[in-house]
Amino acid sequence: MTASIGHSFVLLAFLLALVGIIAPIVGARSGDNRCLSLARWAIFGQFVLVTLAASALVYGLITTDFSIKYVAFNTTRATPIYYRVTGLWGALEGSLLLWEWILIIFAGITAALYRERHKELMPWVIVIFSIVSAFFLGVVAFASNPFETISPVPPDGRGLNPLLEDANMMTHPPLLYTGFVGLTVPFAFAMAALVVGRLDEAWILSTRRWTITAWFFLTAGNLVGAWWSYHVLGWGGYWAWDPVENAAFMPWLPATAFLHSIQVQERRRMLKVWNLSLIIIAFSLTIFGTFLTRSGILSSIHAFSSGPVGAIFLVFLSFVLLGSFGLLAYRADLLKGQPELDSMVSRESAFLLNNIVLVSALFTIFLGTIFPLISEAVAGVQVSVGAPYFNSVTVPLFLCLVFLMAVGPIIAWRRASWDNLKRNFLWPAAMALAIGIILFVWKVRDFLPLLGFTLLAFVVCTIVYDTALALRARKRIAGEGIVRGLITLARRNQRRYGGFVVHLGIVLIILGIAGSMTYSIEKEATLAVKQELTIGNYRIQFEGLTGSQQSTHFRVEAAFRVFHNGSEEGVLNPALKFFPAQQSPIGRAVHQSSLSEDIYLILSGFSEVGRNQATLKVLVRPLVIWMWIGGFVIVLGTLICILPIGKPTPQED
Amino acid sequence: MTRSRRFLIGGVIILAALSYMIYGGMQEAIVYFVTPSELKAKEPISTDKFLRMGGMVVKGSLQKDLKDLTYRFELTDGSATFPVFFKGVPPDLFTEGKGAVVEGRIGNDGVFQATTIMAKHAEEYSPHADGKGAAKSFIPGKENSAK
Numbered sequence: 001m002t003a004s005i006g007h008s009f010v011l012l013a014f015l016l017a018l019v020g021i022i023a024p025i026v027g028a029r030s031g032d033n034r035c036l037s038l039a040r041w042a043i044f045g046q047f048v049l050v051t052l053a054a055s056a057l058v059y060g061l062i063t064t065d066f067s068i069k070y071v072a073f074n075t076t077r078a079t080p081i082y083y084r085v086t087g088l089w090g091a092l093e094g095s096l097l098l099w100e101w102i103l104i105i106f107a108g109i110t111a112a113l114y115r116e117r118h119k120e121l122m123p124w125v126i127v128i129f130s131i132v133s134a135f136f137l138g139v140v141a142f143a144s145n146p147f148e149t150i151s152p153v154p155p156d157g158r159g160l161n162p163l164l165e166d167a168n169m170m171t172h173p174p175l176l177y178t179g180f181v182g183l184t185v186p187f188a189f190a191m192a193a194l195v196v197g198r199l200d201e202a203w204i205l206s207t208r209r210w211t212i213t214a215w216f217f218l219t220a221g222n223l224v225g226a227w228w229s230y231h232v233l234g235w236g237g238y239w240a241w242d243p244v245e246n247a248a249f250m251p252w253l254p255a256t257a258f259l260h261s262i263q264v265q266e267r268r269r270m271l272k273v274w275n276l277s278l279i280i281i282a283f284s285l286t287i288f289g290t291f292l293t294r295s296g297i298l299s300s301i302h303a304f305s306s307g308p309v310g311a312i313f314l315v316f317l318s319f320v321l322l323g324s325f326g327l328l329a330y331r332a333d334l335l336k337g338q339p340e341l342d343s344m345v346s347r348e349s350a351f352l353l354n355n356i357v358l359v360s361a362l363f364t365i366f367l368g369t370i371f372p373l374i375s376e377a378v379a380g381v382q383v384s385v386g387a388p389y390f391n392s393v394t395v396p397l398f399l400c401l402v403f404l405m406a407v408g409p410i411i412a413w414r415r416a417s418w419d420n421l422k423r424n425f426l427w428p429a430a431m432a433l434a435i436g437i438i439l440f441v442w443k444v445r446d447f448l449p450l451l452g453f454t455l456l457a458f459v460v461c462t463i464v465y466d467t468a469l470a471l472r473a474r475k476r477i478a479g480e481g482i483v484r485g486l487i488t489l490a491r492r493n494q495r496r497y498g499g500f501v502v503h504l505g506i507v508l509i510i511l512g513i514a515g516s517m518t519y520s521i522e523k524e525a526t527l528a529v530k531q532e533l534t535i536g537n538y539r540i541q542f543e544g545l546t547g548s549q550q551s552t553h554f555r556v557e558a559a560f561r562v563f564h565n566g567s568e569e570g571v572l573n574p575a576l577k578f579f580p581a582q583q584s585p586i587g588r589a590v591h592q593s594s595l596s597e598d599i600y601l602i603l604s605g606f607s608e609v610g611r612n613q614a615t616l617k618v619l620v621r622p623l624v625i626w627m628w629i630g631g632f633v634i635v636l637g638t639l640i641c642i643l644p645i646g647k648p649t650p651q652e653d
Numbered sequence: 654m655t656r657s658r659r660f661l662i663g664g665v666i667i668l669a670a671l672s673y674m675i676y677g678g679m680q681e682a683i684v685y686f687v688t689p690s691e692l693k694a695k696e697p698i699s700t701d702k703f704l705r706m707g708g709m710v711v712k713g714s715l716q717k718d719l720k721d722l723t724y725r726f727e728l729t730d731g732s733a734t735f736p737v738f739f740k741g742v743p744p745d746l747f748t749e750g751k752g753a754v755v756e757g758r759i760g761n762d763g764v765f766q767a768t769t770i771m772a773k774h775a776e777e778y779s780p781h782a783d784g785k786g787a788a789k790s791f792i793p794g795k796e797n798s799a800k
Contacts, residue, residue, distance in 0.1 A: 360671050363671070364675055367675060371679070371683075384705060385683055389682030392678040396674065615722070
């Protein structure tokens with residue numbers, strides 16, 4: 001019953017999506033205004049129907065309606081209610097419905113918000129949204145139907161993969177999807193601008209906040225994924241350069257490039273083609289990511305099962321690429337005659353370099369991700385590309401990026417004079433150099449980490465110095481103190497100071513990555529009760545094993561007493577969970593964080609006879625916690641950028 | 654003209670640097686997938702290539718020393734077997750008679766010195782008629798189709 005109702009909502013929404021595609025086109029030909037309002041209502045109608053369809057599926061999951069195949073495969077009677085709800089995105093079919101739902105929410109907000117504005121662009125924005133929506137609804141309705149029924153109705157369901165039973169399941173996928181889908185807004189506006197031939201800065205100005213918002217969700221989604229991996233998967237890492245991780249990360253790179261290069265276009269009317277290409281690439285990569293995840297052509301722990309969906313996504317991806325780049329080529333005449341770069345030492349050139357670095361990073365990661373496919377198709381040789389490739393290629397690129405992060409926001413537009421450079425960078429550079437020397441004297445002797453930490457310090461110093469100068473000016477002009485001054489500055493120029501805060505967040509994240517990549521140590525041992533293991537400044541003593549029956553699994557927990565520099569830090573309890581449906585246990589690692597380092601314990605085995613031995617893997621990972629702190633700093637910075645707290649000023653920067 | 658030439662030169666330098674990095678990175682990190690019979694057929698085997706070998710852990714071949722955390726076992730693809738040595742903690746799913754993928758180099762003694770063991774989820778795994786098929790099911794990109 002729920003199934004057929006849900007499926008009919010999807011079918012109706014699909015029809016409305018077709019209306020949303022056709023009506024504005026008819027309206028553009030006939031000049032009939034009613035067509036546009038019909039299309040707008042088609043969007044709102046889809047929103048209502050998709051919301052109802054998603055609710056129907058959630059209702060089926062909550063009430064464990066096992067006549068629906070999707071419910072039977074992803075819940076059991078024992079599944080707690082919140083994991084029944086997250087079952088909506090626990091597998092392929094439901095996750096596509098969630099994607100469509102988020103998409104139509106974005107489309108609805110856009111259509112409602114710009115009812116009176118952008119009269120020329122809006123019909124085409126609605127067409128683009130409707131095309132994407134029709135695609136996803138078509139897939140959900142005909143190829144990958146979450147409302148498919150099963151008969152006979154099984155007595156109990158199979159349940160989610162136990163690894164997915166984690167609190168992060170509630171946040172990581174929706175955040176990431178929101179980031180992916182959010183990129184549709186600037187993409188739709190860009191395409192509309194191309195269709196109409198209005199290639200001034202209007203589409204960029206109106207989608208700026210949307211792009212920052214999408215970027216923010218992408219960042220958050222990836223970070224929460226890293227946190228999940230670190231916290232739950234029990235291997236002590238947060239990033240494995242797994243194909244699907246790459247798929248989630250790749251759109252972030254052109255999106256980040258786009259956020260920077262649109263500022264060059266706003267300010268200097270340059271890089272028009274580049275910006276359009278970036279947003280096309282970013283949007284296409286979200287579809288490509290879905291293709292990678294859903295087609296099963298690459299192996300990955302994140303991969304959903306295979307099916308016809310992969311091929312369908314590939315067709316749609318080609319359509320998007322051909323259509324959008326075709327439009328770009330069609331409008332090439334309108335895009336000519338842009339101002340040129342005045343000097344290599346200028347903000348636009350720093351931003352351009354930042355873009356080149358980001359796109360290079362994208363290219364290398366893309367190549368590494370699909371190389372196994374190319375190799376097998378071309379040479380018939382089966383290979384895989386390991387994490388060392390990605391690390392060795394991206395580390396130098398990201399170091400360049402950190403340097404540009406220090407220079408870009410501060411350096412003058414057009415042409416930076418020697419005086420300008422001296423005024424802005426002399427002190428910060430001297431400070432950063434001093435920090436670098438201190439680090440070297442202290443204990444950082446390897447070249448790359450030393451360079452990395454010094455560059456990070458350089459970024460912080462430029463930001464602090466620039467803000468300090470601005471604060472001094474506020475004090476002189478208005479007699480404001482530090483706090484009031486900061487508030488005024490942030491309100492006067494949200495993007496600049498919000499951007500600074502985001503950059504500080506990125507600095508912290510890179511600090512965490514650099515620290516844990518460079519100085520991690522690990523050790524493995526089998527310990528008998530009261531035996532000890534020493535690693536770094538830690539001493540770990542095995543206290544014993546306990547077993548307990550949990551609602552969904554049997555849990556074997558080991559107790560380890562941790563001493564740091566001789567003083568006791570407490571007891572950590574890594575565990576192994578035995579699920580009845582799984583042949584092998586699932587590890588539950590534990591870690592204890594401090595600002596300087598994490599100690600991370602993984603129980604990898606125990607003696608079943610006597611239960612007096614445990615095999616333990618211990619990792620000491622420095623500075624990891626700063627990654628998560630950096631994430632919160634980014635939240636703050638993004639809020640400063642997008643919240644309507646602004647105060648109009650006569651000039652920017 | 655000079656301006657566009659400058660951009661061209663800049664572009665070429667960037668591309669060259671990038672290609673160099675990609676080439677260097679790939680040299681280090683590319684892992685070839687082989688089966689035990691392919692390795693046997695190629696003897697003597699070079700010891701500098703980083704390999705990934707998949708197969709079933711031969712029943713009765715596993716010798717583990719929990720004190721030193723060393724594991725010796727043989728992998729088979731049905732037609733040939735190859736000895737493997739591993740020091741460390743294997744994944745939860747690693748056991749005799751089950752599929753495993755090992756990563757590492759061939760040692761001078763002709764034993765595969767594994768640095769990593771990857772095991773396959775048993776419930777997702779259906780054995781093929783011949784061991785060769787089972788081994789191939791671990792090849793990247795083929796995993797899902799082996800269900």
